[in-house]
Amino acid sequence: MKAKVTVTLKAGVLDPQGEAVRRSLGALGFEGVEAVRQGKVIELDLTETDPAAAEKNVRKMCEKLLANTVIENYSIEIV
Amino acid sequence: MKAKVTVTLKAGVLDPQGEAVRRSLGALGFEGVEAVRQGKVIELDLTETDPAAAEKNVRKMCEKLLANTVIENYSIEIV
Numbered sequence: 001m002k003a004k005v006t007v008t009l010k011a012g013v014l015d016p017q018g019e020a021v022r023r024s025l026g027a028l029g030f031e032g033v034e035a036v037r038q039g040k041v042i043e044l045d046l047t048e049t050d051p052a053a054a055e056k057n058v059r060k061m062c063e064k065l066l067a068n069t070v071i072e073n074y075s076i077e078i079v
Numbered sequence: 080m081k082a083k084v085t086v087t088l089k090a091g092v093l094d095p096q097g098e099a100v101r102r103s104l105g106a107l108g109f110e111g112v113e114a115v116r117q118g119k120v121i122e123l124d125l126t127e128t129d130p131a132a133a134e135k136n137v138r139k140m141c142e143k144l145l146a147n148t149v150i151e152n153y154s155i156e157i158v
Contacts (some may be wrong), residue, residue, distance in 0.1 A: 006120055021145070023122065030140055032126035041085055041118045047111035059149065061109055066100070 001044045002079040006059055008039035033052045033059045051078045080125045081158040083135045086146045087118035121145055130157045 009015050015037050022036040044061075058076050061069040067074040088094050094116050101115040124139075125135040137155050148151040 006124070008120065018121070024144055025140060026142055030136065032128060032136075033123055036111040037122045039120045039122070040099070041087065041120045043087070043116045043118070044112055045114040047113060057109065058110075061104055061107075064107055065103055071084075 001048055001051065001054050003046060003054060004077040004079060005042040005044065005062060005066055005074055006039060006077075007042070007062075007072050008072045009037060010071055010073055013071045018051060020027075021025045054078055080130065080133050082123045082125060082128055082133060083156040083158060084121040084137060084141060084145055084153055085118060085156075086121065086125065086141075086151050086153045088116060089150055089152055092150045105119055118151075 005079075009018075018036040018038040021038060022033055025033050025036070044058065046054050046057070048057060055076055055078050062074045062076065063069060088097075095141065097115040097117040100117060101112055104112050104115070113136070123137065124137045125133050127136060134155055134157050137157075142148060
Protein backbone atom coordinates (compact mmCIF):
# COMPACT_ATOMS: atom_id res chain seq x y z
CA MET A 1 0.00 0.00 0.00
CA LYS A 2 1.24 3.44 -0.90
CA ALA A 3 0.69 6.74 0.89
CA LYS A 4 1.32 10.18 -0.50
CA VAL A 5 1.86 12.99 1.99
CA THR A 6 1.82 16.60 0.83
CA VAL A 7 3.37 19.13 3.20
CA THR A 8 2.81 22.83 2.53
CA LEU A 9 3.57 26.00 4.46
CA LYS A 10 0.61 27.51 6.30
CA ALA A 11 -0.88 30.71 4.90
CA GLY A 12 1.01 33.72 6.22
CA VAL A 13 4.30 31.86 6.69
CA LEU A 14 7.03 33.42 4.56
CA ASP A 15 8.19 31.19 1.71
CA PRO A 16 11.57 32.43 0.42
CA GLN A 17 11.98 29.38 -1.83
CA GLY A 18 8.65 30.03 -3.56
CA GLU A 19 9.48 33.71 -3.85
CA ALA A 20 12.82 32.84 -5.50
CA VAL A 21 11.00 30.65 -8.02
CA ARG A 22 8.52 33.47 -8.77
CA ARG A 23 11.35 35.91 -9.44
CA SER A 24 13.24 33.43 -11.59
CA LEU A 25 10.12 32.79 -13.68
CA GLY A 26 9.79 36.54 -14.17
CA ALA A 27 13.46 36.81 -15.16
CA LEU A 28 12.94 34.04 -17.72
CA GLY A 29 10.11 36.02 -19.32
CA PHE A 30 7.11 34.17 -17.89
CA GLU A 31 4.38 36.70 -17.23
CA GLY A 32 1.22 36.47 -15.17
CA VAL A 33 2.65 34.53 -12.22
CA GLU A 34 1.26 36.25 -9.14
CA ALA A 35 2.49 33.98 -6.38
CA VAL A 36 4.42 30.76 -5.92
CA ARG A 37 4.44 28.50 -2.86
CA GLN A 38 6.71 25.51 -2.59
CA GLY A 39 6.08 22.45 -0.50
CA LYS A 40 7.15 18.85 -0.44
CA VAL A 41 5.60 15.54 -1.31
CA ILE A 42 6.63 12.32 0.42
CA GLU A 43 5.70 8.94 -1.07
CA LEU A 44 5.74 6.01 1.31
CA ASP A 45 5.62 2.28 0.46
CA LEU A 46 3.95 0.54 3.39
CA THR A 47 3.56 -3.14 4.22
CA GLU A 48 0.22 -2.33 5.91
CA THR A 49 -2.74 -3.55 3.84
CA ASP A 50 -5.65 -1.92 5.70
CA PRO A 51 -6.23 1.63 4.37
CA ALA A 52 -7.66 2.96 7.66
CA ALA A 53 -4.77 1.60 9.71
CA ALA A 54 -2.28 2.90 7.15
CA GLU A 55 -3.73 6.39 7.29
CA LYS A 56 -3.72 6.40 11.09
CA ASN A 57 -0.08 5.34 11.10
CA VAL A 58 0.96 7.89 8.46
CA ARG A 59 -0.83 10.62 10.43
CA LYS A 60 1.38 9.78 13.41
CA MET A 61 4.47 9.94 11.16
CA CYS A 62 3.39 13.41 10.00
CA GLU A 63 2.90 14.67 13.54
CA LYS A 64 6.23 13.25 14.71
CA LEU A 65 8.57 13.73 11.77
CA LEU A 66 7.26 14.57 8.32
CA ALA A 67 5.68 17.96 9.02
CA ASN A 68 6.44 20.82 11.37
CA THR A 69 2.85 21.44 12.43
CA VAL A 70 3.66 24.89 13.82
CA ILE A 71 4.25 26.27 10.34
CA GLU A 72 3.13 23.49 7.98
CA ASN A 73 -0.09 21.77 6.94
CA TYR A 74 -0.14 18.23 5.66
CA SER A 75 -2.57 16.08 3.71
CA ILE A 76 -2.53 12.31 3.35
CA GLU A 77 -3.67 10.30 0.36
CA ILE A 78 -3.77 6.51 0.55
CA VAL A 79 -3.37 4.88 -2.86
CA MET B 80 -6.31 30.25 -11.89
CA LYS B 81 -4.09 27.96 -9.85
CA ALA B 82 -1.68 25.29 -11.02
CA LYS B 83 -0.11 22.58 -8.93
CA VAL B 84 3.12 21.05 -10.18
CA THR B 85 4.46 17.88 -8.59
CA VAL B 86 8.11 17.11 -9.26
CA THR B 87 9.45 13.67 -8.34
CA LEU B 88 12.71 11.87 -8.97
CA LYS B 89 12.64 9.33 -11.79
CA ALA B 90 12.71 5.64 -10.87
CA GLY B 91 16.28 4.49 -10.40
CA VAL B 92 17.61 7.89 -9.37
CA LEU B 93 19.08 7.76 -5.86
CA ASP B 94 17.05 9.70 -3.29
CA PRO B 95 19.21 10.32 -0.20
CA GLN B 96 16.59 12.62 1.33
CA GLY B 97 13.90 9.94 1.09
CA GLU B 98 16.32 7.35 2.45
CA ALA B 99 17.09 9.60 5.44
CA VAL B 100 13.36 9.93 6.15
CA ARG B 101 12.95 6.13 5.95
CA ARG B 102 15.75 5.58 8.45
CA SER B 103 14.43 8.26 10.80
CA LEU B 104 10.96 6.69 10.73
CA GLY B 105 12.56 3.35 11.64
CA ALA B 106 14.54 4.98 14.47
CA LEU B 107 11.29 6.49 15.79
CA GLY B 108 9.74 3.03 15.95
CA PHE B 109 7.55 3.12 12.85
CA GLU B 110 7.56 -0.32 11.29
CA GLY B 111 6.51 -1.50 7.87
CA VAL B 112 7.93 1.40 5.85
CA GLU B 113 9.63 -0.22 2.88
CA ALA B 114 10.64 2.80 0.85
CA VAL B 115 10.34 6.59 0.92
CA ARG B 116 10.74 8.98 -2.01
CA GLN B 117 10.69 12.72 -1.53
CA GLY B 118 9.71 15.24 -4.16
CA LYS B 119 8.43 18.78 -4.28
CA VAL B 120 5.14 20.45 -4.99
CA ILE B 121 4.95 23.95 -6.46
CA GLU B 122 1.69 25.92 -6.33
CA LEU B 123 1.37 28.77 -8.81
CA ASP B 124 -1.21 31.57 -8.84
CA LEU B 125 -1.68 32.59 -12.46
CA THR B 126 -3.53 35.52 -14.03
CA GLU B 127 -4.31 33.31 -17.06
CA THR B 128 -7.98 32.30 -17.16
CA ASP B 129 -7.94 29.70 -19.95
CA PRO B 130 -7.05 26.25 -18.53
CA ALA B 131 -5.48 24.96 -21.76
CA ALA B 132 -3.28 28.04 -22.16
CA ALA B 133 -2.35 27.90 -18.48
CA GLU B 134 -1.27 24.27 -18.74
CA LYS B 135 0.76 24.95 -21.86
CA ASN B 136 2.53 27.83 -20.13
CA VAL B 137 3.18 25.86 -16.93
CA ARG B 138 4.61 22.99 -19.02
CA LYS B 139 7.14 25.46 -20.45
CA MET B 140 7.99 26.61 -16.91
CA CYS B 141 8.60 23.00 -15.89
CA GLU B 142 10.88 22.32 -18.85
CA LYS B 143 12.85 25.53 -18.30
CA LEU B 144 13.03 25.91 -14.53
CA LEU B 145 10.82 23.88 -12.23
CA ALA B 146 12.04 20.38 -13.04
CA ASN B 147 15.36 18.91 -14.07
CA THR B 148 14.00 16.61 -16.75
CA VAL B 149 17.17 14.51 -16.85
CA ILE B 150 16.44 13.07 -13.40
CA GLU B 151 12.93 14.29 -12.54
CA ASN B 152 9.36 13.72 -13.72
CA TYR B 153 6.69 16.35 -13.33
CA SER B 154 2.91 16.40 -13.41
CA ILE B 155 0.65 19.42 -13.78
CA GLU B 156 -2.78 19.88 -12.26
CA ILE B 157 -4.83 22.95 -13.18
CA VAL B 158 -7.29 23.89 -10.43
